[in-house]
Amino acid sequence: MAASTFLCRPSHRPLASTHFRCCSVPSPQTKFVTFFRSRSRWASASMSIEVPMKAPKLSFLDPKESGSLHFVKYHGLGNDFILVDNRDSVEPKVTPEQAVKLCDRNFGVGADGVIFAMPGTNGTDYTMRIFNSDGSEPEMCGNGVRCFARFIAEIENFHGKQSFTVHTGAGLIVPEIQNDGQVRVDMGQPVLSAADIPTKLRGNKDGEVIGDELLVDGVTWKVTCVSMGNPHCVTFGTKEQEGLLVDDLDLPSIGPKFEHHAMFPSRTNTEFVQVISPSHLKMRVWERGAGATLACGTGACAVVVAAVLEGRSERKCVVDLPGGPLEIEWRVEDNRIYMTGPAEAVFFGSALL
Numbered sequence: 297m298a299a300s301t302f303l304c305r306p307s308h309r310p311l312a313s314t315h316f317r318c319c320s321v322p323s324p325q326t327k328f329v330t331f332f333r334s335r336s337r338w339a340s341a342s343m344s345i346e347v348p349m350k351a352p353k354l355s356f357l358d359p360k361e362s363g364s365l366h367f368v369k370y371h372g373l374g375n376d377f378i379l380v381d382n383r384d385s386v387e388p389k390v391t392p393e394q395a396v397k398l399c400d401r402n403f404g405v406g407a408d409g410v411i412f413a414m415p416g417t418n419g420t421d422y423t424m425r426i427f428n429s430d431g432s433e434p435e436m437c438g439n440g441v442r443c444f445a446r447f448i449a450e451i452e453n454f455h456g457k458q459s460f461t462v463h464t465g466a467g468l469i470v471p472e473i474q475n476d477g478q479v480r481v482d483m484g485q486p487v488l489s490a491a492d493i494p495t496k497l498r499g500n501k502d503g504e505v506i507g508d509e510l511l512v513d514g515v516t517w518k519v520t521c522v523s524m525g526n527p528h529c530v531t532f533g534t535k536e537q538e539g540l541l542v543d544d545l546d547l548p549s550i551g552p553k554f555e556h557h558a559m560f561p562s563r564t565n566t567e568f569v570q571v572i573s574p575s576h577l578k579m580r581v582w583e584r585g586a587g588a589t590l591a592c593g594t595g596a597c598a599v600v601v602a603a604v605l606e607g608r609s610e611r612k613c614v615v616d617l618p619g620g621p622l623e624i625e626w627r628v629e630d631n632r633i634y635m636t637g638p639a640e641a642v643f644f645g646s647a648l649l
């Protein structure tokens with residue numbers, strides 16, 4: 297069954313419409329549990345099931361049960377998120393510590409982050425907050441905001457082309473759901489001043505870090521730093537060897553050394569980029585607070601800005617990420633960046649907190 301079939305009214309289906317009343321009849325060896333399914337043609341029928349002496353608690357199947365979190369899992373090109381309907385409160389329904397547990401791929405639901413759909417701020421339609429899988433809170437998430445837009449459309453029962461305003465830690469973001477289901481997002485203007493990114497790299501006379509040298513573990517990398525609300529360090533190669541082959545990188549080894557580099561006081565996301573053509577870039581990403589992910593929307597935007605500033609690409613590019621392509625355009629007219637890509641619901645459920 298298509299996920300969207302379930303998602304029209306997540307709080308009403310399917311668990312909420314199925315109430316089980318349970319009565320047990322003890323016997324020396326076993327308990328017999330009788331289920332009555334209410335409001336159905338089975339209401340007067342009963343079914344006896346033999347269960348072990350200690351009948352399992354079924355309370356966690358009740359969505360109203362306190363202590364469980366109802367969520368929908370989405371992904372944008374494999375960058376995956378647990379979406380929480382938080383429209384009734386300005387406080388996130390889970391703590392950063394709980395987010396870490398939920399994101400665990402063995403002991404939890406598994407995700408790169410938890411995203412909260414919250415009431416608007418200062419007149420915006422909604423507010424989006426996100427916790428990374430390490431529990432830290434970033435300012436913005438590009439793939440996340442596309443998932444957020446599709447989630448809002450489902451829970452608000454919006455259809456067709458839709459656009460709304462979203463307050464984020466990076467300011468106002470405007471996603472627009474297209475007729476084909478893709479989401480085009482006005483990601484705002486890039487920030488280039490070193491102090492605001494933030495990076496301690498000194499930069500040029502305008503305070504911008506474009507093609508500067510960064511020593512990482514004895515190797516000098518050429519980097520351009522961009523903030524899309526969150527910090528990004530973009531590299532096309534080292535001083536000795538321009539022209540990365542991104543598939544050859546040992547990302548788990550090199551990524552953390554950029555993320556925790558002393559030049560980035562708020563840590564950084566890092567994009568390693570290969571130029572396929574002036575309108576086609578290929579990247580891998582090591583994300584702050586989440587590690588190697590299959591895609592990063594803010595990262596893809598930062599990559600196009602860096603490629604333009606370094607004279608490597610046009611302003612409109614397809615950016616290939618491990619999880620698939622994004623279309624990115626940095627418009628001359630308004631200095632704003634537009635990102636277009638998919639977002640898909642994959643499952644929903646209740647997690648015990």
Ligand SMILES: N[C@@H](CCC[C@H](N)C(=O)O)C(=O)O
Binds near residue numbers: 434526
């Ligand atoms: N994957 C995201 C970025 C999520 C936040 C990032 N890890 C950070 O800490 O800045 C995207 O698609 O932009």
